[in-house]
Amino acid sequence: MTLPSQMRGLLLVGDGYTRTPSAAALEAMEPYLEPGSIAVPAPGPTQALIKVSLASINPSDIAFIKGQYGQPRVKGRPAGFEGVGVVVATGDDPYAKSLAGKRVAFATGVSNWGAWADYAVAEAASCIPLIDTVRDEDAAAMIVNPLTALAMFDIVREEGEKAFIMTAGASQLCKLIIGLAKEAGFRPIVTVRRDEQIPLLRDLGAAHVLNEKAANFEAVLRETMKAEQPRIFLDAVTGPLASTIFNAMPKRARWIVYGRLEAEPTVIREPGQLIFQHKRVEGFWLAEWMRQFRDRLGLAVLEAQKRFSDGRWSTDVTAVVPLDEAMARLPDELAKPNGKVFIKP
Incomplete structure (x- = not known):
């Protein structure tokens, strides 16, 4: 296959990290990205070059382009951590070569050749060959949210308590976890910001849905904590809300x-709880989990594909935005609730 010499992409304006904190919302693209044309990269020995069919947008992507993620930006390279596409070139590694011509879900990781472009580079080990019954919309979001959902629900299972609590309850990730919990007989408690999200999440299997903006939120929260006694708090928000819950x-x-x-x-209201009530605070990063639990990764990937293929899981889609329209449209599309936004080269 003859490849073009140039490709389109949404290129990083900044380099490295920033020390200026900002909210997760993306008010505008221009401070962080610019459209451009760059050379199509060549894959390294253990890598694959993928012609991107669809790329997803996650909160981690927004944190990354703002310089607030655990990985430095490289100015002039495309952003985008995951997507789906067809492998069009590989390095000489035997496993990489076995992916040639296959449709894969992929995570770009530290390759610094992101998915918001015509082509992306990923380590072959971070590519998942797909079964035909998995939609592109599900495949493009196959890694970050599904694997995080399976990994974090394992934590809930291992703790043993049936009840647990999550912030950002209407997010795609939390919806996946709610589905897992319902099947296993667990009782998820979730927080939301809008009343209209409550019936949807109850229908999915949430035991309690609390509107953090309600006047009686703290009173209802205390009653729910007393009744359910959750030990695990999965938090995507932090700040005052998380402090109140903890x-x-x-x-x-x-x-x-x-x-x-x-x-x-984010404030610990009563540090004595860490000492006398044996409470603790910790972090979860999928990349670290994948390194630490390689023995679980294959089974998790297989489980995610099965769930998307048989309809137990499905990605709610807000919009599919053409790459050429992304600079103008993405901030408004990302502000809409309840679904994922994708970029289509």
């Missing part, structure tokens, strides 16, 4: 932070 939780509670949607500082 403060209301029972002894031996674990606050597991995997995102930061709130720019406000």
Whole structure:
């Protein structure tokens, strides 16, 4: 196959990290990205070059382009951590070569050749050959949210308590976890910001859906914590909301932070709880989990594909935005609730 010499992409304007915190919302693209044309990259020995069919947008992508993620930006390279496409070239590694011509879900990781472009580079080990019954919309979001959902629900299972609590309850990730919990007989408690999200999440299997904006939120939260006694708190928000929830939780509670949607500082209201109630705060990063639990990764990938293929899981789509329209449209599309936004080269 003859490849073009140039490709389109949404290229990073900044380099490295920034020390200026900001909220997770993307107000405009221009401070962080610019459209451009660059040379099509060549894959390294253990890598694959993928012609991108669809690329997803996650909160981690927004944190990354703002310089607030755990990976430095490289100015002039495309952004975008995951997508779906067809492998059009590979390095000489035997496994990489076995992917040639296959449709794969992929994560770009530290390759610094992101998915918001015509072509992306990923390590072959970060490519998942797909079964035909998995839609592109599900495949493009196959890695970050599904694997995080399976990994974090394993934490819930291992803790043993049936009830657990999550912020950002209407997110795609939380919806996946709610589905897992319902099947296993667990009782997820979730927070939302809009009343209209409550019936949807109850129908999916949430035991309690609390509107954090309600006047009686703290009172209802305390009652729910007393009744359900959740030990695990999966938090994508941080800030005052998370502090309030953690403060209301029972002894031996674990606050597991995997995102930061709130720019406000996060405060431990009563540090004595860490000492005398044996509460603790920890982080979850999927990349680290994948390195630490390689023995679980293959089974998790297989389980995610099965769930998307048989309809137990499905990605809610807000919009599919052509690459050439992304600079103008993405901020408005990302502001809409309840679904994912994709970029189509």
